[in-house]
Amino acid sequence: MMTITPQPAQPQEWINHLGGSPVTAFGVGQRSPVIMGHFSYPERPHEFIAPPVGSHYLSVTLAGSLFVERKLDGKKVQGDFRPGTCLLMPANSSNAWRWSEPTEEFQLFIDPDFLCGIARREGIGEGMLDDSFAFVDETIWHFAQMMQSEARNTPLAEGLWVESCARLLAVHLLRHYSVRSDVPRRLGGLTGHQLSKLQSFAQERLHEPLTLEDLSAVLDLSPFHFARQFKKETGKSPHRWLVDLRIARARMLLTNTAMTVFEIATSVGFQSQSRFGVVFKAHTGMTPMAYRQRHFL
Structure with missing residues (x-):
């Protein structure tokens, strides 16, 4: 029996299929190469x-905590x-989903x-x-916050304004998340799947005092071999990478929740x-506290 491949949906059709409703959206309903919004x-x-x-699809969670x-x-x-958690999906990919809670997304x-x-x-x-x-x-997180703030405070132009903003983010995506045929993967480095697995493990346990042994065990590598390959692939030591994750989570909690600084500190693994x-x-x-006062949404 012949398998019929479904035709790619337009962004608005796809949003409707997932049950989404716009809070603020730009480019919807126009023949625009870019659609973005909350x-x-x-x-x-x-x-x-x-x-x-x-279309290529980028989503950033704005509110909620969900699986x-x-x-x-x-x-x-x-x-x-x-x-602040992101996902990126290339155009024309077959996709199936489920998630546990209502959510607000910049897309x-x-x-x-x-x-x-x-x-x-x-x-x-x-x-x-x-x-x-x-x-x-x-x-990406700061871009999403900026767009959300602008949408609340100023009447936004469409067309060229949307494309100009999206162009800046597109350059960032191309530099950091593109398939680069001219940049071969370094031999012996960790794979993208391994890094994704490691990040998921760490994100779920940021409240814990994770060690090098904990991280290397996720990939079934010795601590020495893991640390060397991790630095080769990311340019950071595992310790620096983990601290960066903790601070990134703390920034998001400071700007999106009413948790106290002490509660945030313990929730991201500080004693x-x-x-x-x-x-x-x-x-x-x-x-x-100064960061919260400047960036609180």
């Missing part, structure tokens, strides 16, 4: 199949999503031809994005509020 979704606890979407399971071209991944849909044009002009690969799931990227304050200021240049 969308709310009800919980979807049972797996459902969505049609492929004809997400996704099948992409038959491959299943799972992870916990909190404010960006980019037409593949538009992205290829940016890649050619900037000299960044061939304009193909890689699949990434349950990752934290502070540049004392004073130690948390020292490390946080070293990363951001501000105390936790």
Whole structure:
């Protein structure tokens, strides 16, 4: 029997299929290469199949704490999503989903031809994005926060304004998440699957005092071999990477919850509020309270 491949859906059709409703959205209903905005979704606890979407898709969780399971071209991944957690899905991928709680998402849909044009002009690969799931990227998070703030406070122009903003983020995606045929993977380095598995493990246990042995055991490697390969692949030591994750989570909690600084410190794995304050200021240049006052949504 012949298998019929479903036609790729337009972004708005795909959003409707997932049960989304716009809070603020730009480019919807126009023949725009870019659609982005803030969308709310009800919980979807049972797996459902969505049609492929004809655009590259980026989502950043804005509110909620939920478990997400996704099948992409038959491959299943799972992870916990909190404010600031991202996922990236290449265009025209078959996809199935379920998630545990209602959620608020910043979403960006980019037409593949538009992205290829940016890649050619900037000299960044061939304009193909890689699949990434349950990752934290502070540049993307700050962009989503900025767009959310602008949508609340100013009447936003459409068209060229939307494309200009999206172009900046597209360059970032191409530099960090593109399939680069001109940059071969370093021999002996960790694979993308291993890094994704490691990140999911760490994100679920940031409240714990994780050790090098804990991290290396996830990938069934010796601590020495793991630390060397991790540094080769990411440019960071495992300790620095873990501290970065803790501070990224703390930033999100400071700007999106009413938790006390002490509660946030312990929830991201610091044994004392004073130690948390020292490390946080070293990363951001501000105390936790000063950061909250400047960025609280």
